[in-house]
Amino acid sequence: MSSSPHTLTPGSSVGSIMLLVLAALLPAIAAYYFFFGPAILISLALASATALAAEALMLKLRQYPVKFFLSDGSAILTGWLLALSIPPLAPWWLVVVGTGFAIIVAKHLYGGLGNNLFNPAMVGFAVLMISFPATMTHWPTPLMLAQHPISIGEVLQYYFSGALQGVNLDAVTMATPLDTLKTQLSLQHTVSEVKNMPIFGSFGGKGTEAIAAMYLLGGLFLLQRRIITWHTPVSFLLALTLVAALFNGIDSSRYASPLFHLFTGGAMLGAFFIATDYVTAPTTPLGKLIFGTGVGLLEYVIRVFGGYPDGIAFSILIMNAAVPLIDAYTQPRVFGHDSGVKS
Amino acid sequence: MRTLHKFHGGVHPPQHKAESNGLPIAPAPLPKRVIVPLRQHIGAPAKAQVKVGDHVLKGQMIGAADGYISAAVHAPTSGTVSAIDLHAVPHPSGLPDLCITIEADGEDRWIERQRIDYKTAVPDAVRHALRDAGIVGLGGAVFPSYVKLNPGQQAKIKTLVLNGAECEPWITSDDMLMRERAAEIVEGIRIMAHLMQPDEVLIGIEDNKPEAITAMQSACQGTSFEVVAVPTLYPGGGEKQLIQVLTGKEVPSGQRPINIGVICSNTATAYTVHRAINHGEPVISRVVTVTGNVQKPQNFEALIGTPISEIVRQAGDTSHYIMGGPMMGFDLTNLNVPLTKAINCVIAASPALFPPKPAAMPCIRCGQCAQVCPCNLQPQELYWFSQSRNFDKARAYNLFDCIECGCCSYVCPSHIPLVSFYRFAKSEIVMQDREKIAADQAKERFEFKKQREEREKQEKAARMAEKAAAATAAKAAAAASGEMEDPEAAAKKAAIQAAVERAKAKKAEAAALSPSPHPSPVEGEGAKNTEPT
Structure with missing residues (x-):
C-alpha cells in the first residue's frame, strides 16, 4: 500500500543528477590534462578518495546508512569541485585538508546532504586560501610555456615528498593570469601591456581559457538536460560582463575587458557548477536571478578591488548566507492569488 | 483557431492508454x-x-x-x-x-x-x-x-x-x-x-x-x-x-x-x-x-x-489494485468492494508495472517540484514546513492551494512522498482549527459561567440589602408611626430603588456580553445564561 502518485520519473535520482554533473565536468578535466599535464588527475583522485572516506566516516558517526548515502555521488562532486578550484600541483595534504573540511565541517556538521547553508567545496577553498596562501599560488605552467613538462612520476613525488629533485618549482609553476594582471597593474603597467605577456591567450589565459570554454560546454549540457536552469548562470555572467564593461569603458588601460573576466579564473566553473548548487542556492526563479547577479558583482569587486586575485569562493559564500532571505522574499505568485506568501 | 493558454509546470508520465482503448466498451x-x-x-x-x-x-x-x-x-x-x-x-x-x-x-x-x-x-x-x-x-x-x-x-x-x-x-x-x-x-x-x-x-x-x-x-x-x-x-x-x-x-x-x-x-x-x-x-x-x-x-x-x-480478471502476479489513475488514485488490497460513481478506472498493479518506490533521500532543494507544480507553489518549502510541523508557515505558503496532483512527487529525485506530507499537514491543520474553535467556545462558556455566578452573587446581595432596607424602613416607620409617611410607602420606595439597581446591573452586563464574536451553541451553559433570571 502506498499513497499517490504510484509512479515516479523513471531513472531519476539524486545519484543520477550528481553523475550527470560529474560527466559535465569531464570535457574541462580533459582540457586541463591537455594543457597542464597529469597533476589534475592525481588531485581529483585524491580528492575523491578523501571525500568518500570523510563522508563514510561522518555517516557512520551520525548513524546513517553508509552505503545508501555514499552512492549518491554528492561527496565526490564536492571533492571534484574543490580539486578543480585549487592548484593541482601541491602537497597531498592540501587537497586532503580542503576536502576533509568541506565534507566534515561544511556538509555534515551542518546536517549533511540537503541541509548545509554554505557550499562545501567553497568552504574548503576558503579555508585553504586563508590557511595556506603561499601554496595556493603555485599553479602549474601551461605545457606550451613550460621549460620542463612535468611527468606523472614527478607529480607523485611532489605530492608526497613536497619537493622535486633536480627541478626548480618555479620552472613548473607560475602565477595565474588573474594574479599576474593584479600584480602588474599595481606596478603601473596597463592592461594591454600586461596582456602581451606569454601567459595570456587570445582572451583569457593560455590553457585556462580553453578549460573555461569546456566548463561553458558542460554547463550548456546541464542546461539541456534540465539539471540546472538558466537563471543563475545567465544572471551571474551577465552581471560580471556588465560591470566589467562599465569599468573597461571608463578606463581600458586599468580594467580588463569583459571577455577576459568571463574566461579567466573560476567564472565559468562558478557560474555553471558552483553557484547552481541546489542546496546552497535559492530555489525561486527571481531568487536565482538575484543570487547570480550578486555573485557576479561580488566576483568582480573582489577580483579588481579586493585582496585576492579571484573572488569566486568568497562571493558565493557571501551570497550563500543571503539565500534564506532571498527565498523568503521572492516567492512567486501562486495560482489564483495576487501574491506569493500570505503575511 | 482558438488561442490556448498555458498552466504552469505539468509532467508527461508514460500514457499507457493504448492498452485499454483498442476494444469497444x-x-x-x-x-x-x-x-x-x-x-x-x-x-x-x-x-x-x-x-x-x-x-x-x-x-x-x-x-x-x-x-x-x-x-x-x-x-x-x-x-x-x-x-x-x-x-x-x-x-x-x-x-x-x-x-x-x-x-x-x-x-x-x-x-x-x-x-x-x-x-x-x-x-x-x-x-x-x-x-x-x-x-x-x-x-x-x-x-x-x-x-x-x-x-x-x-x-x-x-x-x-x-x-x-x-x-x-x-x-x-x-x-x-x-x-x-x-x-x-x-x-x-x-x-x-x-x-x-x-x-x-x-x-x-x-x-x-x-x-x-x-x-x-x-x-x-x-x-x-x-x-x-x-x-x-x-x-x-x-x-x-x-x-x-x-x-x-x-x-x-x-x-x-x-x-x-x-x-x-x-x-x-x-x-x-x-x-x-x-x-x-x-x-x-x-x-x-x-x-x-x-x-x-x-x-x-x-x-x-x-x-x-x-x-477484474487479473493476471498472475498482481500485487494490489489502484482505483483511479496512477497519479491521484488510491490503493486497494482486495476487490471486495462495489463499483461506485467515482470509480473510473481499476488498475491491477504488479511489481513490473509499478515497481516499489525507492527509499527517500533528503531534499536537495533541486526545485524540480516547483518547476512542475501547476499551482506555482514551492513544494520544497511546503515539504520542509510540513515535516517540521511548522503548520502556520505551511499555510502561509498556500498549502491549501495544493490540488494533490502528484507532479512534485513524480519528479522528485529524492523520491520523497511529498503529497503524503501535504495531506498530513492539511489534516493536522484542519484538526487544529477545529480544536481551536472548540477551545474558544469552551473558554467563552467558562467566561459566561463566571459572569453568571458573579451576577447571581450580586443579586443575592442586592436582595438581602433590599430586605434589610425594607425591614429598617418598616421599623423606622413603626417608630415614627404616622408622623412622616406610612410604612407601606417607605417599603415600596426601597423596593423600587432595588429594582432600578438590578436593571442597571443587567444593562451593564448585556453591554459587556454583546460584542462576543462566536455565537454560543444552543445547548450548554451559555444558553442557560440567556434565560431571564
Whole structure:
C-alpha cells in the first residue's frame, strides 16, 4: 500500500543528477590534462578518495546508512569541485585538508546532504586560501610555456615528498593570469601591456581559457538536460560582463575587458557548477536571478578591488548566507492569488 | 483557431492508454448481488428509502438526496433488499460505509421511466430531476451536478467547459465514451447549456485522443459547441488547469469556477444528464477502465454496486489494485468492494508495472517540484514546513492551494512522498482549527459561567440589602408611626430603588456580553445564561 502518485520519473535520482554533473565536468578535466599535464588527475583522485572516506566516516558517526548515502555521488562532486578550484600541483595534504573540511565541517556538521547553508567545496577553498596562501599560488605552467613538462612520476613525488629533485618549482609553476594582471597593474603597467605577456591567450589565459570554454560546454549540457536552469548562470555572467564593461569603458588601460573576466579564473566553473548548487542556492526563479547577479558583482569587486586575485569562493559564500532571505522574499505568485506568501 | 493558454509546470508520465482503448466498451455481466453505497458523492449521504426485504425495480430510488449538497442513489437492477449495513467501499480511508445490498432477481426489470421535456419545463424542475437521478460529476470529484448547474445569484455564465481531457495515464473511459456515444454526450451538453445559458460552450479534449476529438466534432456539427484539442500535459484535465488553458482565466484561490463565470463538467456527466432527462434513467451504471496486469484490458459498462472483483480478471502476479489513475488514485488490497460513481478506472498493479518506490533521500532543494507544480507553489518549502510541523508557515505558503496532483512527487529525485506530507499537514491543520474553535467556545462558556455566578452573587446581595432596607424602613416607620409617611410607602420606595439597581446591573452586563464574536451553541451553559433570571 502506498499513497499517490504510484509512479515516479523513471531513472531519476539524486545519484543520477550528481553523475550527470560529474560527466559535465569531464570535457574541462580533459582540457586541463591537455594543457597542464597529469597533476589534475592525481588531485581529483585524491580528492575523491578523501571525500568518500570523510563522508563514510561522518555517516557512520551520525548513524546513517553508509552505503545508501555514499552512492549518491554528492561527496565526490564536492571533492571534484574543490580539486578543480585549487592548484593541482601541491602537497597531498592540501587537497586532503580542503576536502576533509568541506565534507566534515561544511556538509555534515551542518546536517549533511540537503541541509548545509554554505557550499562545501567553497568552504574548503576558503579555508585553504586563508590557511595556506603561499601554496595556493603555485599553479602549474601551461605545457606550451613550460621549460620542463612535468611527468606523472614527478607529480607523485611532489605530492608526497613536497619537493622535486633536480627541478626548480618555479620552472613548473607560475602565477595565474588573474594574479599576474593584479600584480602588474599595481606596478603601473596597463592592461594591454600586461596582456602581451606569454601567459595570456587570445582572451583569457593560455590553457585556462580553453578549460573555461569546456566548463561553458558542460554547463550548456546541464542546461539541456534540465539539471540546472538558466537563471543563475545567465544572471551571474551577465552581471560580471556588465560591470566589467562599465569599468573597461571608463578606463581600458586599468580594467580588463569583459571577455577576459568571463574566461579567466573560476567564472565559468562558478557560474555553471558552483553557484547552481541546489542546496546552497535559492530555489525561486527571481531568487536565482538575484543570487547570480550578486555573485557576479561580488566576483568582480573582489577580483579588481579586493585582496585576492579571484573572488569566486568568497562571493558565493557571501551570497550563500543571503539565500534564506532571498527565498523568503521572492516567492512567486501562486495560482489564483495576487501574491506569493500570505503575511 | 482558438488561442490556448498555458498552466504552469505539468509532467508527461508514460500514457499507457493504448492498452485499454483498442476494444469497444463491453457490458459487464449482470451480477448476482449489488452493493450500493449511500455515500457516492460529495456532501451528505443519501437517506435510505427502502428496508430489508423490500423488492425494488431497476432505477428505483433507494436513497434520497438529504440536504442541498447531496444526491440520490438507485437500484441498479431489480431484486430484493437483503441488507442495509456497513460494507467495505472503495475509499482511500479504507473505512466501511453504509450500503444497501440487493439480491438480483435476474429479470433486470425497469421502473417506469419518465422523460422530461427540458425545453418547456422550468429550470428548477430539470435541476430537481437531476438531483433525483443521482447525477454527480463523474470525473472523480462526484460533486452533485444539480448544485453546480444552478447559477444562483451569479450574473452571466460566460463559458461552459466540458472536460474530456482525461489527463491521467492508463484511464480511457471518457475517451471510449466520447468515441462511441458522442451524440448522446452532446445531447447532455444541450441540456446543461439550456440550464446555464452560457455565451460559449467549449469541449476540451487532450490531443492524444484524435478519435474522440473527431467523434465529438462531428456530433457537434450544427451546434455552437466548440471542440478544442488541448495539449497532452498532466494535469491538464484538472478543472482549474483546463479552464486556464481554454479561457486564460485563473479561478481565484478558495473560490469555484462559477465565481469567474465558468462552469466545468465532465463529458461522462453530460452523458448521464442526457440519459436522465431524455430517457428518465438515473445513474445506475458507468463506464470503467479495467487495465494494467489483467488478461484483457478494456472498458466495461458496469452497474453501480457490482463487486469490482467480478469485473477484474487479473493476471498472475498482481500485487494490489489502484482505483483511479496512477497519479491521484488510491490503493486497494482486495476487490471486495462495489463499483461506485467515482470509480473510473481499476488498475491491477504488479511489481513490473509499478515497481516499489525507492527509499527517500533528503531534499536537495533541486526545485524540480516547483518547476512542475501547476499551482506555482514551492513544494520544497511546503515539504520542509510540513515535516517540521511548522503548520502556520505551511499555510502561509498556500498549502491549501495544493490540488494533490502528484507532479512534485513524480519528479522528485529524492523520491520523497511529498503529497503524503501535504495531506498530513492539511489534516493536522484542519484538526487544529477545529480544536481551536472548540477551545474558544469552551473558554467563552467558562467566561459566561463566571459572569453568571458573579451576577447571581450580586443579586443575592442586592436582595438581602433590599430586605434589610425594607425591614429598617418598616421599623423606622413603626417608630415614627404616622408622623412622616406610612410604612407601606417607605417599603415600596426601597423596593423600587432595588429594582432600578438590578436593571442597571443587567444593562451593564448585556453591554459587556454583546460584542462576543462566536455565537454560543444552543445547548450548554451559555444558553442557560440567556434565560431571564
